[in-house]
Amino acid sequence: MKVHLRKKKLKTGKQSLYIEYYKGIQTLANGKIKHLRDYEYLQLYLVDNPKSASEKKKNREQFELAEQILAIRKAEVYQGKYRIQNNHIGKTTLLGFYEKKKEERYQTKGNYDNWDAAQKHLEQYSPSHITFNDIDVDFIKGFKKHLDTVAVTKSKKNLSQNTKHTYFNKFKACLNAAFDEGYLKENLIKKVKGFSMGESTREYLTCDELQKLSQTPCAIPLLKRAFLFSALTGIRWSDVNKLKWSEVREEGNDDVGKAIFRIVFQQKKTEGVEYLYISQQARELLGERKDTEERVFKGLRYSAYMNLQLLRWCMFSGITKHITFHSARHTNAVLLLENGADIYTVSKRLGHKEIRTTEIYAKIIDKKMKEAANSIPVLKISNN
Template sequence: MIKAHLRKKKLKSGKQSLYIEYYKGFKTLANGKIRHLRDYEYLQLYLIENPISADEKKKNKEKLELAKQILAIRQADIYQGKFKIQNTHKGKTTLLDFYEMKKEERYQTKGNYDNWDAAQKHLEKYCPEHITFNDVDVDFIKGFRKYLDTVAVTKSKKRLSQNTKHTYFNKFKACLNAAFDEGYLKENLIKKVKGFTMGESTREYLTSDELQKLAETRCSIPLLKRAFLFSALTGIRWSDVNKLKWSEVREEGIDNSGNDIYRIVFQQKKTDGVEYLYISEQARELLGKRQDSKARVFKGLRYSAHMNLQLLRWCMFAGITKHITFHSARHTNAVLLLENGADIYTVSKRLGHKEIRTTEIYAKIIDKKMKEAANLIQKLELELDGVE
């Protein structure tokens, strides 16, 4: 049987972090050594190590008492699980409190955390504060789906897009799945409600000729022009272009053909993954003269409505009527690489995609076999009445 104990851990700040240690026994390894099996639950409760004032001592006492209460609940959960006793306490937990807890567990993954946070705002509008897991049923879940589909709006009062509805409902779904796994729900009700299908979004990109036209056309903000073309040649996102520092730009010698080797080593803002990306000599030229290692490469670049407007005007002067955003440069890079013979795995690695299926969307855009198939059928000799 699992044993739970309350423990303290001294932090660098001088405070003590309270946590629960779950001892799950041990197993004997192949080499004969014993490995003890433990899990830990950090309670986010902190004690002042050497309290001086009466207030500090009072707060320590309250936090320690709360930690002991949590420990008692966890020990009861373990006991109930062993003897298959229904846990009535968990069913009384409010849905919104549990969602908040699950959201905070994702704090380190910013993109995912932001989606959980955005979905929470809509859940709070739909779900009354007093609703507990004992109140959650299939009709309640269907009601939230209908709310997202017919009522929910953005800050600008626009209806949610198909992909946004898909994302928000999936966060709600993940919350209920976790609630079932952890014993807050008796039945996995979310399986009985169909979610939203993912809509296929249009990925606007530039052809090779259009990119050349942009390169030849003057932009009112030269810094924006350099940054956009750099993104088109490398495929890195706006967020990573914007924060790129000179310490991340490397000159790594000369290859066998006598060409300089350039690489950027950076941490993706979206995924936190470290990327080692080779770049062309022309891409390096767009960065300009090397500055202090801590300085931003594109100093002065910032996301704004004015910057977006100048990007559109630049495209217009180049004769490009597509709705181009800075992210279109990344799409352009992917499409041009595939069109010029790069394999999809290489493109996926260069773009920093975690899954190959994300990159496959670009392969669909430039499917040459589909283009060829359009002209496979022999041309007909046509005589059509009324057509000149």
């Protein structure tokens, strides 16, 4: 990267001083060359063609200040290029810097909560006085071992593989940021392998099982309607629970006269706005329209009693799987894929940010196809 002090003539007759960061060139798809530049405007100005002594003095002071800023910016660039550590900021405490990075993520609730949970384990492991000058590979390996062997949940259970993976990744992101900002002279986290992501079991209902369940009475009819609605649409418990009538849209009829229904809502987990078409049957499960601000499934709440009634409902229908409300979402994904929906469409309907999250359901389908291949009766083949 090259750093230059530049001037730009303004309509006022003054010249604006700014720093240009030249980052090289990029070849575009059409073969043209694009020069990559960033600019920092210093809010420093020179009088064009100064006449008085005071104007000349002011120009000289402004230009000297700009050159001093330029020298600082060049030093910062070389510091990153040659991994020269700033010893002063190296004395910043790890926990203080982590807290700062966590607060930067306050708007993304799910991510913030993970940073906050990981911080509690980092505070258990790292003394408060530890600075970036104290951190080495052994310190990083020590935290990984702490998560693997010492850290426990609120119920005193060892952390799951995926939880260890998530918490260590937050620690990793913190150290990556520290290196990028000059607190570390070397990106040490690259020398320590993190936890691999464990593949959790996603319990779901087959089409036959969902049919049995829909024909079996439930002690809480509201729960039955909500669960089946989730199975037909794929939306999460949190979004089913908060769904309002203002979010349920009836958008006329299609070309063959079939009614079109859609729900427009903001996902509680990702905060993304979803525009989800739903079937006629899914709409019927919502019942009669009420006031716009009233909850559709009014009276539905998360509780141990509600979960128990869900399990009992499944048992009465002959289903022995450990089904939770979230299993309805898994069921929807599997049924869509089994009935010909492409993985991109399923991913969009479920509101996944990454396609790899949806690919887990594709693995389930592959497994069922293998089972189907082995279900064909064995033939008695003669040697003739």
